[in-house]
Structures are given as C-alpha cells and as structure tokens.
Amino acid sequence: MHSETVAQLQQGLRARKYSAVELTRALLARIESAQPALNAFISIESEAALAAAAVADQRLAAGDAPALTGVPIAHKDIFCAAGSRTTCGSKMLSNFISPYDSTVVARLRAAGAVVLGKTNMDEFAMGSSNETSHFGPVRNPWNLKLVPGGSSGGSAAAVAARLVPAATATDTGGSIRQPAALCGVTGLKPTYGRVSRYGMIAFASSLDQAGVLARTAEDVALLLKPMAGFDPRDSTSVECEVPDYQAALNQPLKGLRIGLLKEFFDQGLDPRIEALLRTALEQLRAQGATLTDVSLPNLPLSVPTYYVVAPAECSSNLARFDGVRFGHRCENPRDLKDLYERSRGEGFGAEVKRRIMTGTYVLSAGYYDAYYLKAQRVRALIAADFERAFSTVDVLIGPTTPTVAFEIGAKTNDPVTMYLNDIYTIGANLAGLPGVSIPCGLVDGLPAGLQIVGPHFSEARLLNVAHRYQQESDWHQRTPEAYR
Amino acid sequence: MAWETVIGLEIHAQLATRSKIFSGSATAFGAAPNAQANLVDLGYPGVLPVLNGAAVRMAVMFGLAIGARIAQRSVFARKNYFYPDLPKGYQISQYELPIVAGGQMDIVLEDGSAKRVGITRAHLEEDAGKSLHEGLPGQSGIDLNRAGTPLIEIVSEPDMRSAKEAVAYMKKVHTLVRYLRICDGNMQEGSFRCDANVSVRQVGSEKLGTRAEIKNINSFRFVEKAINYEVARQIEVLEGGGKVVQETRLYDPDRAETRSMRSKEEANDYRYFPDPDLLPVEIDNAYIEGIRAQLPELPDQKAQRFATQYGLSHYDALVLTASSELADYFEQVVQKLGGEPKLAANWVSGDLSGFLNRDGLEITHSRVDAAALAGLLARVRDNTISGKIAKDVFEAMWQDQQSADAIIAARGLQQITDDGPIEQAIAAVMAANPAQLADYRSGKDKLFGFFVGQVMKATQGKANPARLNELLKKLLSG
C-alpha cells in the first residue's frame, strides 16, 4: 500500500481493496519504524488518525465520501490544527496546543483526508536544510548523512520514504521546491493568494504560501483542489475560481512555449544537473514544446532582496511571542524586560534570532530607506522582469537547486552560503508566482529537481507540463533503497 | 520675558462599531476580562486581520465633516513596539497614507471670538488592551477586551495658543463625532481621549520650542489643568536657564501635575512598514459621495439655522446645538408649543439644563420630556401661571413626572387675573402698613417694590404681575 499514489489509493479504498484503517495502520507502522533514522515527524498522531480512518471507512461504506476520504496525509507542523500540538519546529511553541484549525487543515479534513501526524521543519520555516528545528534535523532518505532540504524537510522526507503519499508544506523562499528537489519528490508552491494563509504560522506574510509535496503531479492536483480557493479570513487570499487541476493534466504540450532562464544556467549550477535538465527539455520538445532563451536581468538580486524583505516581516510577525498569552515563558522574570528578553532569547533558536535581528535592523530608523524600501523597489523590478518574460513564453524552466543534497552540518557555519541554496527558488516568491519542482534525474545516486515557473494562477498549466513529463519519465518513481 | 504657548492635540476617538476593526469580537464596554478577546485580538499564531467596513465608513464621515481630503487609496502599516497591552508586538495603524488628510475645525472661544484649527490628518488604527495593577502585588494583569477596538486618531496642527483653546477644540471635535454617531464620546470609559503636545516659545519667535507629549487625558477639565501645569513647568525650566526635554509625560489628576513616564523614556524606534496581511484600501468617488449624501446636519450648520430660523442669538444657538439630542429636544418643544422659540430656548438652556446637570443626566434621559415642557410653557404663555410659579411647577414635574396642568390644578397655582381679589389684597396690605403708605405718598417711590412684595406674599405669588402693578399704582396714589 505504501508504494501507491494518492490516485491509486483513492481507487483502492473505493474498491475496498483495503480499508482506511488498514491503510492507516500500515503507514503508521512505517512512520514509527522510520522515525529514529529520519526524524521526519514532530508529532505522530496515531490515535486520532485511526479514529478518523474508522469514520472514513463508514463514509466509504455509506457511499457519501468526498474525494480524499481515507487518504493518509501529514501536515507540516506550521499549520494549526484544533486540539493538536503545533510547534513550528520551535522550542517557543513546543507545548502549544492550537485552539483552532487553519483553513488548510479544515479543508483537507472536509475533503476526507486522514492526518497521520505533523512533520518536522526548520524552526519557523527559516532554513534550507531542516537543521534549525528544535526537534533535531531531518535526514534525507536517500542518504542519512545528508540534509533533506528545508524548511519543509520533514514533509519531503516522509513522502520520499513512502511514509505518506502526500503532505502539506509551505514555501516562503523555496521551502517546498528545494526539499522536493533534494528528496526526489514533486512539490508545488501555488500563486500567492491561491491557498489561504489563515492558521499557517507566519514567517514572511507577503511571501508565505501553502502547497503540497507528493510523488506525482497528479497527486499534487488532487490535494490542491480542496486546499485552494478564497477564504474570507485571509485578506490576501484571492477570489478567483479554482480550476479542475486533474482534468487539465493530460492536455498535450504542442505549442507550449518554454523559456530557459539564462540566469539559472549560471556558473553556480552543477554541470551534471544542467545535463539532466537538457535531457528533460529535449523530452518536452519531443512532445511539441518550443524552447527559447529568456533573460531576467534583475533576478540575480533576488537573494539580497529576499534577505531584506523576509527578515523584516519575520521580525514583526514573531514579536507576538512574548511569553504572555502562549509559548515559552522564562522562569521567574525579574521585570517586564527580563520576561521578554529571556522568554524570547530562550524560546528562539539561533537562525530565528539572526533573522529577527536582521529584520529589526533593516527596518530601523536611518536604514529603512536604504534597505527595506530599496529591496521593495528591486522586488518590483524582478516582478516586472517575470511579467515581461511571460509575454513571450508560457512557462520558465530551470533547475530547482544548484546542487544535490549536501551533508548535514556542511553549511551551518555561514548563513550566507546557506541562503544561496535558494538562489533559483526565491524569485517566484518575490513575484508571487507559482512554481513546481519535479525529479529529473540522479547525480551520484541523489535526486535533482527541475523547476517550472508560470504566471499568476497558472497552476493547472504547471501541473499539466509536470504530468506530461512524468508520463514519459520514471524519475518520480525512484525510491530510496531502504524505503521501497 | 513673554512666552507663547503652542499646543497640538492628538485625539483618539473609538468608533461606534459593533465588532472590532480586524475581528468579529464585540466592542461593548464592561465585559468580564478577556471575554471579548478572540484569536485575532490575542495575536494568536497564524491568525489574520480582516478590515471592518463600518470603521472605514465612519472615518470617511469624519473626514467629510471637517472638509478634509479623503484618500482614495490608504495603507495600513505596522507600528512595532513591545508592551503588554499590545498583543502582537505591533499596532496596526496608518502611517504614510492615512485615510483622511487636511481638514479644519472652527471654534468659538468664551469671549465670543472665533478661531480656525487645522487638522493635519485622521487615520484608522486599532486600540490596545489595558494593564490593571490593583490587587496584584508585583504584577500587572492584562485585559485585552479593548484590543482591536477601532479608533480614529485625529491629529491637529499646532494651532492652539492656550489651554482654553485646546479645550474648545476638543469639545468641538467631541460634539462633531457624536453628531455623526461615529463615537459615543464617553470619556470616563475612554471612548474619547487625547494626547497633548505642548511647547512654549518666546513671543515673536518663529521656531517651535521643544515639546512634551502628555498622554491619555480623558476629561476636558484635565486637559486644561494638564496643559496649564505643563506650560508653567516649561516656562520655569526655561527661565531658570534649563532646557525642556522632549519626552512623554503623564497627567496625574490626584496631584494635579504632569510627570515623566519612565516606561516610555527611551527613544522609540517604531519601524513602521506596510502591513503585508492587509491590502491597500481603495474607495471610489461613488462610495465617498454616497456617504456625503447621508451626512446629518452638522453642528455649525445647525447653529446657523437655529439663529436664522428661530431668531436666537448666536450664543443661544451654539448652546442649544451642543449636542444633536439637545437640539432635537428644543425643536420638539417649539413644535409642540407652536412657536415661542425664545421662551423655549430660555427654558431648555436654563432650568432644564440645570436640572440635568444637577442629576448628572443626559438629555435623552430627562425626567421632563419635550412634550411635558411644552405643556408647561403653554400655561406661561396663556398667563395661567407666572414665570416664577412655572419654576416651581417645573421642579414638581421633575420630581413627580406629572403634567404641568395636573400640578397647577392640584396645587391651585392658577394666576389671579381678576381685579376684585387683587384689589382686596391691596386694600388689606395698605391697611396693615399705614406708615409705609404715608412715606410712599410723601414721595418715597422706592417703597412700591415693598407693596408688590407684600401683595404677592398675600396671594401666595399668584397675582398676575401686570395687573397687580397697574392696580397697585392706582390705589397707592389714592
């Protein structure tokens, strides 16, 4: 059962090949046994999962079951779920029981999905290697010495190790696409505003977006459908019809105009990854797509832009963690200042503190114009570059990451080296664009990702391209040996 | 050395919405602590603000009423600072693009002179919660019921030159927001309060002096006292060769002084930036004109109309239009009485207002309603009772809540207008006071008043004063 996709599980459950409870038990057992090595989960919610699976079986039997009934999934531990511990990978929230459901959690529950647990992540989604989690690093199922990528490393590792067929995730600067690439799974970051941010603990509000990690583009489409759509609780969610993503998957690629991002095929890219990309592009051309070189001159500034905007928003978003209403509170504060400084000093890890301080600095008197405003202007230039590109091509294709997965601890000493991991993914966040990463080959036995970025609300097209590629390739079916 | 005072006010008016500015929590005053603080108000992880349309509408009403520009695009920003009553660690406010900019307010001072005060801007923001200190040794308790209540902050130009001008301006704004029904104006509950920026400079100097900001003053009386204290303090500092420090001060009504706020002493760096959780607020002309068309008659317009329509003095018109409820009451009295606006004006701004003040009642809770007062004034007009007796009847009406006619009948207070009984009373008084009569007749005219008094006493005040005067003159002169 663990090797089946969401689409296959839907059929298997409806055909009563296995019950939801059997399926849930089987996967819970896999999760338990993989946990010591992978550390992909922060909370394993066996009891609640089995209860939900029992209900799913009743609904399946009664014939009144919504699309995902009985399908097991995991949520990144950034999504609040009523009555469930929601830690965001932080000591700050290690005892936080959410009193409410995020919209993503509520909608997937309404669609029938059974939640097996909450996945590990970089603390407050700040990281590219899943090493900043208070609950310890997640290990890459392809090689336990390596990082899975981040910040949604737990979700990516869980899908790659076939612990769950799909998991939710979030992407602020690449946190879905980058771990998808490093773990060899499919990950979609939708258009900003496509999926409600309500109940998703904020890192950088103008960049954060919820999405899906799964094995295939088809499975991503199946989960995205119920997740997406307007939410009156999120002022930035968009009132725009949600298309039938599944129905669009098989559309032929004839006439598809693919832009090759000159700035992505730069000297920082591992030539072996470039070679895999060229092969994949040939395959798409064989299906009728045309390839054009495209340049986005301001794109190289996306990393510095991001490392102003994201920390600025994070410094403000994380001010609410003050030890008063929720979250870690220091012992015996002497006074108010001590309460704040110790609760926050003890509750946040080093990378979170670093970003809060960076953000505080770039917003502070005398620096706001030089850093924050300047970055928002460059952001406008980058967005304009993308818009110009999309006037001549339908999608942009390039690598997801410059290299395959690196060793745990290799980049923890220098934040800037770590930040440069996101060089190919950040642009889409700055411009609010959707992007998908799909497996396109192996380098030294480790997965590499191909990234497709499209205009706003082009998820159906992105998944269509990804699906057509996956119809003609089997990289997405490759499974780490220990988890077959 | 002659000093000039310069004052600017930042008035915070809570908007009279049912729900909060960014959440569906109730805004009602007086709930149990934190019973009206929901996830958004508490700043729980993951929650997001959604803007209350009524707050926008009310801010636009205010802007139109002060002749300001309404921004078709305004932006919410975060003002970042740590304080226990501020759950998110930032206040959602408006900074660079407020919804209302550039208006003015005309005020009339006690000496009757007029002055125009400029209003720089008015912006929407959320109120903070409250810290309570009593009964919690070494600790403070935080109640976040007020957190997220919509406010408009109305920022004036530094146009005021005395505490009295500042009070007149604040009262005018208070009157306006209540006319517009966008704020209940309840100052005890903190619905309407202000910060005063006060500085002094040498007369003739163009340059503003260093200012102190006096925070959170919640009564007109305290505004006047706090400013006067602060002005005297600053002059004393300057004349002693010192320098005024730019700082935040708190007015302590018990000690009638301002003192430096230690907690806000350090220079604040609020790190404002546009709130990424909220989009720009865009409103079009049709929206603005729709609101303009529904604006009620404003205080200045109403005072102007009262002066011309009812022939009242400008002063009387101002007094009667101090609140729309008082003005409505007055107009009902005139309407029920079928005229006599001056008589009605005297009573409404005189006896009625006196009793309301004495009992601490609002006009809407008056124990004598407009119809009842009109009933009393009708008896004055038709000479059933004198103006003097009417005051007693009014007091009885206030007490017993009966009609004027019932009280007049029950107490036999009808005026004596027939000559016979008045003449009899005069004759008796003359007989009882022969010496005074002789003096009067020998030219002591001043004794006329003595005889009026005696006859009134004899008739228990019921003699028609005009008849009494005429008959007394005739009979005394023999």
Next chain:
Amino acid sequence: MSLSRRDIENIAHLARLGLSDAEVPVYAESLNRIIALVGELDHAATEGVLPMSHPLPGLTQRLRADEVTESDQRELYQRNAAQVMAGLYLVPKVIE
C-alpha cells in the same frame, strides 16, 4: 559599513532578544555577512520605481460586514498561557 558590538546590543534590545556575552560577537559576524550580501542592492537602478509590498498587483482590501461573530472562549484560549488570574494575563508589574 559594519555593525559593532554596541549595534548588535541595540538591535537585540529593540527586538527584545536576550543574548549572552558570548553570542554577541557571533551575531555581529553573521549579521555583517548578511549586510554585505544585501548591500548588493545598492547597484540596482531603482529611480522612479514604486516599492512593491504585495506580490499580486492591483488587489485591494476587502471590507468585512460589521457583525459580531465571536463568543467568549476565554477558558479555551487561556489554556496556552503560563500565568493567568481572574481572567487576566499576568506579567511582571508594568511601570508607567
């Protein structure tokens, strides 16, 4: 431009983050690297470019109807609080 020890302490104070003496130089070094990275923005020609604070252009704020939709959930919401008394959240004394 380079951040000093004093700068780091000021920033940490503004952000209310308690740092140990040993942590200060570590953050000074990494923040200086980050500041150098973001310093690349200086080279961008941005004259006349409007700052972009939202990724989707043209969207405007939706207005909610003025309705009370929440009821008292204090007991539930205060379960995550470290210290409450009589419905109040407790903090060390606030000095005004």
